[in-house]
Amino acid sequence: MTFRFSAGRMQAALILAASCLAAPLTAAAQTLVPPPAIEAKAYLLMDFESGQVLMASNADQALPPASLTKMMTSYIVEQALKSGRIKPNDMISVSEHAWCRGSSTESCMYLPLNSQASVMDMLRGIIIQSGNDASKAVAEHLGGTEEAFAQLMNKEAKRLGMTRTQFANATGLPAPNHLASARDLGILARAIIRDSSEYYGIYAEKEFKFNGIKQGNRNALLYTDPTVDGLKTGHTSEAGFCLVASARRNGMRLISVVMGSKSMQSRADQTRAMFNWGFSSFESANLLKAQAPAGVGAVRFGVADQVRAGVARDWSVLVPRGQAAQVRTAVQMQPNLTAPIAKGAVVGKVVASVDGKTLAEQPVVALEAVERAGFFKRSWQQLQGLFR
Structure with missing residues (x-):
């Protein structure tokens, strides 16, 4: 499949790359190859580590997600397994509502009516075979009804920050107001990779x-x-051909979303083109290690007068190749930090920049707890404050 670039598209791509990174077009950025032309209703290419968007179109438009819906269904099953609410060998029954009735017109695991299958078989049926029957069966098992399970899906979507998504069922079959955006599906893919590693x-x-x-x-x-x-x-005929994919090359992981493509071949070709562009155009700048001190903030009314701060997870950002050494970080602590402060509480942020222009921000958290001081120390600090 051939992707063509016009002069206008090349200029727009450079502007897009700059806006996505919130950085100026330095000499290195100006040599960035423009992204491929993608023929789909919406698409997005995202860095897994930071959530940084490298290229996108209509990323916040709510569209029918078809069986991409099942990513949320499988995510909820995976989190229920992690929490111990269900066990891998628990058996799930197939109701008449869940049963596919031997239909060849929809994606099915072909579970017999009134049969049972284990949680892990159901999970594979959802992910690999895109089984509507498996999706409905686990929805009823975890939610009581598919409608109640859809509410669990919406609650989880809200928790993850999926602001343009509304689920009406566990399968993705067309329904009024059953919609999701490319950005939201990228957020969900990050959550699956991060939270469901097992x-x-x-x-x-x-x-x-x-x-x-x-x-x-x-x-x-x-x-x-x-x-x-x-x-x-x-x-589905309404949603077109959709694909959420992830790839890892040389320690860098990217997530792609394509919605409303014209064919199975085109969604694969377009995803491949986005991955090839992203991996060849960007490099990772590793900025801070988790739990390593990155800054210190003054604390009022505490047993200690200061608190050390750092990032909760290793932090990196993607930059056009050749710019990694130019990235600088600066910690900005919240003013008037007051004890008690719990370990892990957000106490400020760290800003990554190139040439003074912001690339990305990340919260910094207290690396240790700071207990509230006794009455006399607090009184002395209040008295000192009166004369400042």
Whole structure:
């Protein structure tokens, strides 16, 4: 598939790259190859580590997500497994509502009516086979009804910061007000990779056999690109062909979202083109290590007069190749920090910049607790404050 670039598109791509990074077009940035032309209703390419968007179009438009919906269904199952609410070998029943009725017109795991399957079989049926029956069955198992489970999905979407998403079912079958944006689906993909690491390997499995029926994963990139390890395909006549994918190369992980593409081939080609552009155009600048002191803030009324601050997780950002050494960080502590301060409480932020222009920001947290001082020390500090 050939991707063409006009002069106008090249200029727009450079502007897009600069705005995504919130940095000036330095000499290195000016040589950035423009992103490929993507023919889809919406698309996005995101850095997994930072959530930084490298290229996008209509990323906040709410669109029918088709079976990309099942990413939230599987995420909730995975988190229920992590919490111990359900066990891998728990058996889930197939109601008449969940049963596919032997239909070949929808994606099914082909679970027999009134049968049972284990949680892990159901999870594979959702992720690999895109089973509507498996999705409905786990929805009823965890939520009582599919409608109640949809409310759990919406609650989880809100918690993750998915602001343009509304779920009406667990499958992605067309329904009024069942919508999601490309940006929100990127956020969800990050959450799956980050929070469901024990189960993320399932998203790369190429086939699954159940009840004597073997079906292949519809993510074509799993068969052609060894760096791709997930996540989910989707298709309805209303939504078009959709794909959320992730790839890891040389320690860098990118997430792509394509919604409303014209065919299975085009969604794969467009995703591949975005990955190739992103990995070849950007490099990672590793800025701060988790729990390492990055700054110190003054504390009022505390046993200690200061608190050390740092990032909760390792922090890196992507920059156009050749700019990593130019990134600078500065910690900005909140004014008037007052004890008690809990370990892990947000006490400020760290700002990454190039040539004085902000690239990204990250909260900094207290690396130790600061207890409230006794009455006499607090009184003395209040008295000192009167004469400043």
